[in-house]
Amino acid sequence: xxxxxxxxxxxxxxxxxxxxxxxxxxxxxxxxxxxxxxxxxxxxxxxxxxxxxxxxxxxxxxxxxxxxxxxxxxxxxxxxxxxxxxxxxxxxxxxxxxxxxxxxxxxxxxxxxxxxxxxxxxxxxxxxxxxxxxxxxxxxxxxxxxxxxxxxxxxxxxxxxxxxxxxxxxxxxxxxxxxxxxxxxxxxxxxxxxxxxxxxxxxxxxxxxxxxxxxxxxxxxxxxxxxxxxxxxxxxxxxxxxxxxxxxxxxxxxxxxxxxxxxxxxxxxxxxxxxxxxxxxxxx
Amino acid sequence: xxxxxxxxxxxxxxxxxxxxxxxxxxxxxxxxxxxxxxxxxxxxxxxxxxxxxxxxxxxxxxxxxxxxxxxxxxxxxxxxxxxxxxxxxxxxxxxxxxxxxxxxxxxxxxxxxxxxxxxxxxxxxxxxxxxxxxxxxxxxxxxxxxxxxxxxxxxxxxxxxxxxxxxxxxxxxxxxxxxxxxxxxxxxxxxxxxxxxxxxxxxxxxxxxxxxxxxxxxxxxxxxxxxxxxxxxxxxxxxxxxxxxxxxxxxxxx
Numbered sequence: 001x002x003x004x005x006x007x008x009x010x011x012x013x014x015x016x017x018x019x020x021x022x023x024x025x026x027x028x029x030x031x032x033x034x035x036x037x038x039x040x041x042x043x044x045x046x047x048x049x050x051x052x053x054x055x056x057x058x059x060x061x062x063x064x065x066x067x068x069x070x071x072x073x074x075x076x077x078x079x080x081x082x083x084x085x086x087x088x089x090x091x092x093x094x095x096x097x098x099x100x101x102x103x104x105x106x107x108x109x110x111x112x113x114x115x116x117x118x119x120x121x122x123x124x125x126x127x128x129x130x131x132x133x134x135x136x137x138x139x140x141x142x143x144x145x146x147x148x149x150x151x152x153x154x155x156x157x158x159x160x161x162x163x164x165x166x167x168x169x170x171x172x173x174x175x176x177x178x179x180x181x182x183x184x185x186x187x188x189x190x191x192x193x194x195x196x197x198x199x200x201x202x203x204x205x206x207x208x209x210x211x212x213x214x215x216x217x218x219x220x221x222x223x224x225x226x227x228x229x230x231x232x233x234x235x236x237x238x239x240x241x242x243x244x245x246x247x248x249x250x251x252x253x254x255x256x257x258x259x260x261x262x263x264x265x266x267x268x269x270x271x272x273x274x275x276x277x278x279x280x281x282x283x284x
Numbered sequence: 285x286x287x288x289x290x291x292x293x294x295x296x297x298x299x300x301x302x303x304x305x306x307x308x309x310x311x312x313x314x315x316x317x318x319x320x321x322x323x324x325x326x327x328x329x330x331x332x333x334x335x336x337x338x339x340x341x342x343x344x345x346x347x348x349x350x351x352x353x354x355x356x357x358x359x360x361x362x363x364x365x366x367x368x369x370x371x372x373x374x375x376x377x378x379x380x381x382x383x384x385x386x387x388x389x390x391x392x393x394x395x396x397x398x399x400x401x402x403x404x405x406x407x408x409x410x411x412x413x414x415x416x417x418x419x420x421x422x423x424x425x426x427x428x429x430x431x432x433x434x435x436x437x438x439x440x441x442x443x444x445x446x447x448x449x450x451x452x453x454x455x456x457x458x459x460x461x462x463x464x465x466x467x468x469x470x471x472x473x474x475x476x477x478x479x480x481x482x483x484x485x486x487x488x489x490x491x492x493x494x495x496x497x498x499x500x501x502x503x504x505x506x507x508x509x510x511x512x513x514x515x516x517x518x519x520x521x522x523x524x525x526x527x528x529x530x531x532x533x534x535x536x537x538x
Contacts, residue, residue, distance in 0.1 A: 196361075202520035236519075238524065249523040251520060
């Protein structure tokens with residue numbers, strides 16, 4: 001695996017970094033932290049399904065991204081491993097009054113026959129924040145993937161509401177297979193483009209994208225998933241399949257509605273991806 | 285000395301590519317070429333694609349001319365101007381540079397940005413139709429060369445990329461190419477919408493005419509945006525395009 005090393009100009013506490021490797025060992029998947037810098041904390045994985053698959057809760061003790069903060073996660077999942085990666089809480093991006101950008105970068109390589117379930121909480125860009133988020137997942141043909149990406153419009157229940165009040169957002173969720181982009185869900189907006197999102201999301205304040213990939217997805221799974229996506233406070237949703245990949249869009253007016261729709265999607269896909277049922281992930 | 289002269293004369297792969305994608309024109313007035321390329325009857329099949337609008341119309345989210353216009357304008361500004369039209373400008377430049385690698389990479393990016401299967405296949409279907417039309421009608425060497433690259437499986441052949449190559453091959457200006465692409469996009473979408481909602485011919489043409497200043501604005505955005513910032517912000521339309529795949533009754537392919 002390629003380990004990313006910190007640069008000399010990275011300020012300790014401002015530029016978090018974690019390098020992970022998941023490998024088969026002791027009859028199960030184990031995750032080794034090759035290096036980490038605060039505010040990322042390493043507490044190990046735990047086996048919530050009581051089987052060979054570790055659940056990793058990424059802990060960023062910073063509590064949120066202050067202007068100019070950066071967090072980088074680099075992970076390599078060896079062939080045949082099974083790993084679930086989630087976060088302990090939403091990624092909160094605070095205001096950037098001096099015009100600097102806060103950045104969250106995730107780069108995960110999934111080996112042959114390996115399973116990645118990447119299920120982080122949402123990102124919340126606060127009013128006046130400037131945010132860059134990049135998530136890149138590289139797959140092998142035989143890799144299995146359930147990955148989610150969810151963005152909130154802001155602190156929608158804070159005071160009188162604070163939706164679509166951020167200054168700039170670059171959000172990229174990319175899945176690569178065979179060296180080519182399989183999907184690039186990218187949102188780049190500033191100025192009047194931010195305000196337009198209220199219309200372009202049909203009044204929703206939370207948007208999620210889910211990507212499912214496996215070499216043996218059963219016929220009609222996308223239809224089953226689409227039926228599961230609808231629900232209270234979900235204003236628009238859909239699922240589409242191209243080859244071995246299913247992509248879902250979910251737009252909701254409440255965070256819980258978006259979370260529940262994602263969970264229903266996971267519940268429909270997990271038996272195929274991991275040969276077991278979905279379960280609420282325990283985070284404390 | 286003789287050897288050096290010979291070496292200097294030998295064309296490189298880039299020189300050959302530049303020659304293939306060189307502006308050929310249509311043998312006459314460039315305006316006529318542009319009018320022909322953007323004519324509704326030019327055989328690309330664009331009039332069969334709603335890109336998800338048919339789902340909105342089926343659900344009565346779009347039920348009248350005013351809503352159709354508002355959403356068409358948003359689609360042009362926040363999906364096409366920041367997405368496909370950027371690809372038109374970039375492929376136009378890459379074609380003139382003979383940069384085949386850039387064209388292939390751009391084509392992959394254009395496809396990856398389309399999240400729904402039907403929107404993606406619409407882009408490829410119209411792209412391949414444009415490719416064939418440019419080959420058979422204008423006999424452009426650049427589109428012929430790109431057709432071979434698509435046939436090799438190096439890329440899919442998306443409409444926006446092909447349109448930029450065609451614009452360069454027809455010796456159109458970059459601004460004309462991008463602006464005409466944007467105009468065709470909204471004119472085609474309005475024509476499709478016209479078949480599905482109560483919208484007369486005059487109202488439809490009024491919508492296209494009123495989009496003029498917006499098209500200019502979109503053209504400026506598209507020509508100044510780099511490939512790594514190409515995007516579509518129309519998330520609700522993505523969901524509608526996905527749902528279109530299972531719409532019980534439909535007139536459009538996408």
